Amino acid sequence: MGLGDKISNKAEEAAGKMKEKTGDARDDKGQQAEGLKEQGQAKTKQAGEHLKDAAKDVTDK
Numbered sequence: 001m002g003l004g005d006k007i008s009n010k011a012e013e014a015a016g017k018m019k020e021k022t023g024d025a026r027d028d029k030g031q032q033a034e035g036l037k038e039q040g041q042a043k044t045k046q047a048g049e050h051l052k053d054a055a056k057d058v059t060d061k
């Protein structure tokens with residue numbers, strides 16, 4: 001996984017957390033859900049990249 005991808009995915013996850021927390025503070029269920037959705041998407045991307053890295057490690061050996 002490239003460093004740029006790692007940074008982008010972590011930034012997306014952090015933005016989702018901020019959106020969720022803002023929704024908590026405002027008692028805005030829609031914003032909370034949107035934040036959770038963004039976090040889930042970022043974590044899914046990270047998991048996919050980890051799988052790619054693991055596959056590359058196996059083929060490199």
